[in-house]
Amino acid sequence: MSPSFSPSKILRPLILHLDIDAFFASVEQLRNPRLAGQPVAVGSGVIASCSYEARSHGLKAGMPLGLALRKCPPLVIVRGHESIYRCYATRMFEICQNWSPLVEEHLDEAYCDLTGTEQIYPDPAKEIARLRDAIHSSTGLTVTAGLGRNRMFARLIGKFHKPNGLGYLEPEQEETFLLRLPIEHLPGVGPRTVEILSNLGIDKIEQLRELSRPALAGILGRHGESLYERCRGEDHRPIGGREIPRSIQRGTSFDQDVTCPRTLDAMIEYLAERAARYLRQRGLEAGGISLQVTHSDHRRDRRRIVLAAPTALDPFIIQAALELRLSMEGRRTAIRFVGIQLDRIRLAPTFQQGDLFAADIDAPQADSQADSQSGQRWKQILEQVDQIRMRHGHGALLRGSALTLQSGHNRGDEKGDEKRARTGLERDRHGLILRTSCLTR
Numbered sequence: 001m002s003p004s005f006s007p008s009k010i011l012r013p014l015i016l017h018l019d020i021d022a023f024f025a026s027v028e029q030l031r032n033p034r035l036a037g038q039p040v041a042v043g044s045g046v047i048a049s050c051s052y053e054a055r056s057h058g059l060k061a062g063m064p065l066g067l068a069l070r071k072c073p074p075l076v077i078v079r080g081h082e083s084i085y086r087c088y089a090t091r092m093f094e095i096c097q098n099w100s101p102l103v104e105e106h107l108d109e110a111y112c113d114l115t116g117t118e119q120i121y122p123d124p125a126k127e128i129a130r131l132r133d134a135i136h137s138s139t140g141l142t143v144t145a146g147l148g149r150n151r152m153f154a155r156l157i158g159k160f161h162k163p164n165g166l167g168y169l170e171p172e173q174e175e176t177f178l179l180r181l182p183i184e185h186l187p188g189v190g191p192r193t194v195e196i197l198s199n200l201g202i203d204k205i206e207q208l209r210e211l212s213r214p215a216l217a218g219i220l221g222r223h224g225e226s227l228y229e230r231c232r233g234e235d236h237r238p239i240g241g242r243e244i245p246r247s248i249q250r251g252t253s254f255d256q257d258v259t260c261p262r263t264l265d266a267m268i269e270y271l272a273e274r275a276a277r278y279l280r281q282r283g284l285e286a287g288g289i290s291l292q293v294t295h296s297d298h299r300r301d302r303r304r305i306v307l308a309a310p311t312a313l314d315p316f317i318i319q320a321a322l323e324l325r326l327s328m329e330g331r332r333t334a335i336r337f338v339g340i341q342l343d344r345i346r347l348a349p350t351f352q353q354g355d356l357f358a359a360d361i362d363a364p365q366a367d368s369q370a371d372s373q374s375g376q377r378w379k380q381i382l383e384q385v386d387q388i389r390m391r392h393g394h395g396a397l398l399r400g401s402a403l404t405l406q407s408g409h410n411r412g413d414e415k416g417d418e419k420r421a422r423t424g425l426e427r428d429r430h431g432l433i434l435r436t437s438c439l440t441r
């Protein structure tokens with residue numbers, strides 16, 4: 001586990017994992033020097049990220065801000081600036097790409113495959129120090145690096161050298177290191193898996209090893225099979241260039257609970273647009289969509305549908321989201337939070353079937369053909385819209401409905417009185433600043 005290691009000892013393959021320390025909070029401290037050295041939390045409702053000064057008071061991501069303030073009264077709370085965070089992460093990825101032949105990007109983390117770079121990097125420790133310096137001098141951020149023979153070990157060892165550290169696991173140390181860890185350190189083990197296994201009295205990786213492959217598969221399905229390998233230090237997942245997220249969420253809470261269906265629909269349209277744009281930017285499309293609302297009495301409602309065909313086009317996603325909203329009608333309580341989630345994400349096919357009879361637009365058409373033609377037109381329109389937004393920010397072009405949101409007033413009151421239901425959302429050039437920080441802008 002020593003940060004200085006001899007290259008002759010390093011087994012190939014070799015994977016480097018880089019992780020920005022206290023990402024959102026560090027960026028906020030860089031942007032505002034008065035926050036340097038202060039306990040800072042980024043988030044709304046709950047902590048999305050907090051500085052190491054805040055962590056020393058026992059604060060951590062996911063903690064409600066009210067509790068955080070009680071634990072640490074001098075805490076400075078900042079609302080997220082996702083677009084700015086994304087720029088910082090992108091800069092780090094660019095530096096990594098200049099340095100490593102294969103880089104995989106994950107929000108504020110990067111995996112670099114250094115397999116076969118012995119000739120250009122005879123002393124990896126020195127090169128990694130240089131890389132971390134380059135990231136620091138370009139962005140002002142510190143990163144923690146972990147180096148191991150696969151992605152799991154690289155990430156795991158880095159966790160024990162935060163912040164601003166470099167960890168390397170000697171091959172002969174792997175076994176002892178792994179066995180003493182709690183199971184939640186293994187990739188893919190979330191709270192649900194921890195709960196299932198802990199009900200069986202399994203908390204440590206050592207205990208997990210006692211289960212046979214069929215037994216683990218019986219308890220956890222296919223996931224159990226991969227866990228059988230992970231707890232033995234095996235992780236054969238390759239380092240891939242492009243990440244396909246399992247789902248994409250966009251959501252926000254409101255300053256005041258919203259009662260007007262039109263305001264709610266406008267927000268749903270806006271969130272759907274943001275999510276759809278994210279899909280298109282990455283050449284992806286989604287096959288499923290869910291809508292989640294939290295009522296003022298804290299009750300949650302979630303509905304999901306599978307789309308007839310995967311898409312990345314605003315009108316189809318918006319239509320599906322609004323249908324879900326209509327299906328929720330019935331409860332007469334105000335809405336505190338609304339969010340949409342796209343799932344069944346896949347790469348969009350690069351080749352589109354040409355339309356043989358496109359010129360004959362007056363001919364009677366089957367529904368599917370009409371859909372595909374309207375899809376083609378929307379695709380062309382959205383390409384232009386995306387280009388404008390790329391240059392001037394998402395806020396440069398907004399749907400009419402979103403304009404009512406940014407004015408902050410509930411204009412949908414049937415009686416036209418002055419009753420105001422402020423969404424309370426601020427706006428920057430990237431559009432409305434959503435309350436739920438997510439890096440996938």
Ligand SMILES: [Mg+2]
Nearest residue numbers: 019020021108
């Ligand atoms: Mg991080």
